[in-house]
Amino acid sequence: MTRTPRDLAGARPGPAFTVRVDGREVDALPGQTLAAVLWADGTTAWRTTRVGGRPRGAFCGIGSCFDCLITVNGVRDLRACLVRPEPGDVVSTRDDD
Amino acid sequence: MTTTDAYDLLVIGAGPAGFAAATTAADAGLTVALIDAGHSAGGQFYRQPAPALNASRPKALHHGWRTYEGWMRRLAAHVASGSVRHLTNHQVWAVERVPDAEPGGSDGGFAASGDRATLFVAHALVGVEAARSVAVRGRALLLATGAYERQLPFPGWTLPGVVTAGGAQAQLKDSLVVPGQRVVVAGTGPLLLSVAASLVQAGAAVPAVVEAADPLRYARHLPALLRNPGKLVEGAGYAGTLLRYGVPVRTRHVVVAALGTRRVEAVTVAKVDRSGRVVGPERTVACDTLAVGYGLDAQLDLALELGCPAGREPDGGWALEVDDGQWTGVEGVWAAGETTGVGGAQLALAEGELAAWSVVARLRPGLPRNVPARPVRQRARLRAFASALQGVHQVPRFAEQLRDDTDVCRCEEVPYAGIRDAVTDLGATDPRSVKLLTRAGMGWCQGRMCGTAVQCIVSELTAGRAKAVPPSRPLACPVPLGVLAEQAGDPPG
Ligand SMILES: Cc1cc2nc3c(=O)[nH]c(=O)nc-3n(C[C@H](O)[C@H](O)[C@H](O)COP(=O)(O)OP(=O)(O)OC[C@H]3O[C@@H](n4cnc5c(N)ncnc54)[C@H](O)[C@@H]3O)c2cc1C
Ligand code: FES
Numbered sequence: 001m002t003r004t005p006r007d008l009a010g011a012r013p014g015p016a017f018t019v020r021v022d023g024r025e026v027d028a029l030p031g032q033t034l035a036a037v038l039w040a041d042g043t044t045a046w047r048t049t050r051v052g053g054r055p056r057g058a059f060c061g062i063g064s065c066f067d068c069l070i071t072v073n074g075v076r077d078l079r080a081c082l083v084r085p086e087p088g089d090v091v092s093t094r095d096d097d
Numbered sequence: 098m099t100t101t102d103a104y105d106l107l108v109i110g111a112g113p114a115g116f117a118a119a120t121t122a123a124d125a126g127l128t129v130a131l132i133d134a135g136h137s138a139g140g141q142f143y144r145q146p147a148p149a150l151n152a153s154r155p156k157a158l159h160h161g162w163r164t165y166e167g168w169m170r171r172l173a174a175h176v177a178s179g180s181v182r183h184l185t186n187h188q189v190w191a192v193e194r195v196p197d198a199e200p201g202g203s204d205g206g207f208a209a210s211g212d213r214a215t216l217f218v219a220h221a222l223v224g225v226e227a228a229r230s231v232a233v234r235g236r237a238l239l240l241a242t243g244a245y246e247r248q249l250p251f252p253g254w255t256l257p258g259v260v261t262a263g264g265a266q267a268q269l270k271d272s273l274v275v276p277g278q279r280v281v282v283a284g285t286g287p288l289l290l291s292v293a294a295s296l297v298q299a300g301a302a303v304p305a306v307v308e309a310a311d312p313l314r315y316a317r318h319l320p321a322l323l324r325n326p327g328k329l330v331e332g333a334g335y336a337g338t339l340l341r342y343g344v345p346v347r348t349r350h351v352v353v354a355a356l357g358t359r360r361v362e363a364v365t366v367a368k369v370d371r372s373g374r375v376v377g378p379e380r381t382v383a384c385d386t387l388a389v390g391y392g393l394d395a396q397l398d399l400a401l402e403l404g405c406p407a408g409r410e411p412d413g414g415w416a417l418e419v420d421d422g423q424w425t426g427v428e429g430v431w432a433a434g435e436t437t438g439v440g441g442a443q444l445a446l447a448e449g450e451l452a453a454w455s456v457v458a459r460l461r462p463g464l465p466r467n468v469p470a471r472p473v474r475q476r477a478r479l480r481a482f483a484s485a486l487q488g489v490h491q492v493p494r495f496a497e498q499l500r501d502d503t504d505v506c507r508c509e510e511v512p513y514a515g516i517r518d519a520v521t522d523l524g525a526t527d528p529r530s531v532k533l534l535t536r537a538g539m540g541w542c543q544g545r546m547c548g549t550a551v552q553c554i555v556s557e558l559t560a561g562r563a564k565a566v567p568p569s570r571p572l573a574c575p576v577p578l579g580v581l582a583e584q585a586g587d588p589p590g
Contacts, residue, residue, distance in 0.1 A: 003300035004299070005273040006150075009150075010154035011146065014151070029272075030149035036274040044257035044276075049510055050510070052510050057258075058260060059264065060246065061261060061264020062245065063134065064545050065507065065545065065546050066541030067507060079225065084225075
């Protein structure tokens with residue numbers, strides 16, 4: 001039997017939707033943070049560091065570290081661990097977009 | 098603006114300390130604004146699934162749910178009656194003191210500067226976009242801003258897939274996801290067991306819990322532990338879950354490195370002595386995620402800017418010094434919860450209640466004083482427990498494991514060699530000069546992730562001569578330039 005966090009909490013979220021991440025459709029549930037959506041998709045990195053060009057994603061998970069910065073609908077530098085995407089949102093992981 | 102817009106009490110932070118204080122103060126007849134960055138009251142401990150996820154059994158992820166529900170019913174009644182205004186998704190970036198519009202402070206504001214009473218103005222960014230700031234005024238201020246997790250650098254800690262233990266727990270409770278399928282949980286402190294237990298219950302495999310502390314040290318603190326059977330049962334509950342799922346707990350072990358190229362693929366684990374020095378051979382544990390944390394650091398930015406005095410805790414962290422009524426010593430400012438010493442949700446609840454009673458006594462001197470005895474007893478007992486735990490779970494030695502190119506500051510990508518050279522070659526003797534020379538701690542997180550590490554490294558390299566100061570930050574979070582410009586052009590008051 002596979003357990004999931006949703007079973008554990010008895011969650012009955014509204015219908016799943018997709019967000020476009022760098023042109024790819026990724027499944028999301030209403031209410032989830034973008035970091036959670038990306039984690040559930042198996043994505044752990046969505047930013048490249050300025051100096052070393054190294055991959056980064058969410059680290060602190062509570063909005064303190066700013067490692068998870070991402071662009072949503074053209075708004076830059078949002079914290080993926082706090083933002084909650086909505087249907088049709090366009091997410092970009094490249095800093096220069 | 099007139100003082101009629103001011104609340105009796107501004108509470109910043111709606112964790113256990115903040116919601117208990119807001120509710121208790123409203124019970125006694127005060128008007129309260131409860132301001133929090135999150136979507137629901139609860140803070141880190143009682144963190145709620147996002148409402149849209151429609152969780153019918155949120156309590157499966159929590160301990161002490163009944164207590165929480167009781168508080169929430171009372172709080173909801175005050176919100177409905179208008180005595181508490183709960184501002185969710187509001188992040189306070191600064192609190193200032195302004196003179197009351199009416200001289201003499203006849204309305205109960207504090208006469209801190211001459212005979213003109215002062216009010217507190219909390220400036221808060223609205224929503225995650227944070228493009229707009231609002232000002233909320235109050236006569237008294239309670240800081241219940243909680244804590245963030247303390248981190249230590251090690252080779253590979255910047256790899257994707259390395260997350261904080263509390264952050265893994267927070268995203269699980271909030272968004273019902275696990276960070277990976279095979280999660281090693283490591284660091285030190287009671288949070289690790291609770292995080293590992295949640296992860297296995299939610300379906301992740303936990304190949305090991307790696308705890309730096311020596312459990313035998315608990316023997317030194319038996320009286321404080323035995324006074325708190327409830328806390329022991331809570332801990333035993335997590336340990337029982339781990340046993341049931343066959344999760345090994347390796348005490349006196351640390352993760353010395355995370356391995357992988359694009360993301361973490363394994364960690365190396367080694368045995369350490371009492372001080373945290375590696376003494377045993379290294380073993381590799383395969384995993385796709387590492388959830389790590391070395392205790393909690395109180396969030397003191399707003400308090401330190403207002404001049405509240407802070408002192409050192411048994412585990413090396415900083416906490417505000419308060420009196421029996423949780424008063425900080427700064428006129429009009431109280432503090433409760435992790436800001437006055439890391440000690441968990443139950444302690445935060447008791448402190449929040451006591452702070453509220455002290456505020457009521459100050460703002461309504463005419464009312465009979467009826468501080469209940471229960472939270473006073475609870476606070477004494479739980480503080481003893483907290484300092485015992487902190488004594489056991491101290492920050493281990495870690496600098497020997499760092500390589501020259503291991504980033505200590507994640508934001509500005511400052512490697513260990515940079516910090517070391519600033520001390521040994523450039524003569525820096527304190528974290529502040531290291532920061533100016535290397536930019537460590539100057540990035541987005543303002544040193545929240547590297548502050549403890551830089552402090553420890555400098556202290557070690559200078560043989561303890563470096564003066565320890567609590568980490569202060571003029572702004573509690575980054576503020577968009579547009580918002581700052583607007584503030585400059587339109588002073589509140
Ligand atoms: C990431 C994390 C996860 C944790 N998980 C657990 C756990 O699973 N089990 C456990 O026993 N303990 C956990 N803890 C410990 C937890 O801190 C305490 O148990 C308890 O929640 C402390 O209560 P508090 O009211 O002092 O602070 P918190 O519960 O931390 O509440 C503080 C509140 O203040 C708000 N806040 C802070 N600064 C601002 C600001 N500038 N503007 C607006 N709002 C602000 C925060 O959003 C938060 O809601 C965790 C701690 C952290 C940091
Ligand atoms: S993960 Fe730290 S701010 Fe988002």
